[in-house]
Amino acid sequence: MKITFFGSSHGVPEPNRKCSSIMLECGGxxxxxxxxxxxxxxxxTRGLTPNDISAVFITHKHGDHVDGLLPFVDLCSWYYTKADPYIMIPDMDILEALKSWFSLVEHLRDNIRFALIEEGLIYDDGNIRVHAMHTGHLKDSKSYAFMVEGEGKKAIFTGDIEHRVGAATDYARYVTEDGTDLVVAEGAHIDPLTYIEPLKRHLPKRFILNHYNGEWEEKAQRLINEMKNELKIVLATDGLEVRF
Ligand SMILES: [Zn+2]
Structure with a gap:
């Protein structure tokens, strides 16, 4: 598997860091x-188009995780009409919001597939399996972390976790075994140093701190320094590609 960070910033863009988006490549x-x-x-830029995207998984409805859907669905509606992404969203209100926008400016192609995410196994195309797990980020429970399995590997993407206590609660809840191949964890809603204790309990092979707040960059660096002898650990940056 390989991931590429298109956007690694938190709720607000940072210099050379756009808001959250990751491409995962697995089995072609x-x-x-x-x-x-x-x-x-x-x-x-990478020689691909929306026609090459098999599925999209949205962790929750905050703009820094979902705003790119509008231009993407727009292009799939009138230009990339052969694109057939399976778009999984945590709240069907997102689709209603898209429909109201498209009633103003364009028609939404009606055979673009949308589906609701609920906790459990949400996707299995014979290539990857995706499990959704609730996080405490949104009070209405419509915020998720994802565990992705494919090519014999397992990766966890925390999405946004519960404010302040997330590293101790949400994160620890998803990571139930040692040896997960990759964890991509967010660093906007908690002090990055609070990952150290749960990380030491369940050590993945790689850990990437994503979505970190510029204010916490120094603490993020301290997390890296503290853990770098135990596992492969880096800060996410836009354009970063990681094979695992
Ligand atoms: Zn966020």
Whole structure:
């Protein structure tokens, strides 16, 4: 598997860091986790188009995770009409919001597939399996972390976790075994140093701190320094590609 960070910033763009979006490649197929930025420019820069995207998984409805859906669905509606992404959203209100926008400016192509995410196994195309797990980020429970399995590997994407206590509660809840191949964890709603204790309990092979707040960059660096002898650990940056 391979991931590429299209956007690694938190709720607000940082210099050279757009809002959240990650492309996952597995078995010759491409998938998107969160779309907080316009991804088509990123795809075409890499010789791809929306036609090459098999599925999209949105962790929750905050703009820094979902705003890129509008330009993506727009292009799939009138230009990339052969694109057939399976778009999984945590709240069907997102689709209603898209429909109201498209009633103003364009028609939404009616055979673009949308589906609701609920906790449990949400996707299995014979290539990857995706499990959704609730996080405490949104009080209405419509915020998720994803565990993705494919090519014999297992990766966890925390999405946004519960404010302040997330590293101790949400994160620890998802990571139930040692040896997960990759964890991509957020660093906007908690002090990055609070990952140290749960990380030491369940050590993945790799850990990438994503979505970190510029204010916490120094603490994020301290997390890296503290843990770098135990596992492969880096800060996410836009354009970063990781094979695992
Ligand atoms: Zn966020």
């Amino acid at each position: 197929k491409n998938y998107i986790i969160d779309m907080g930025c316009d991804i088509t420019p990123e795809l075409v």
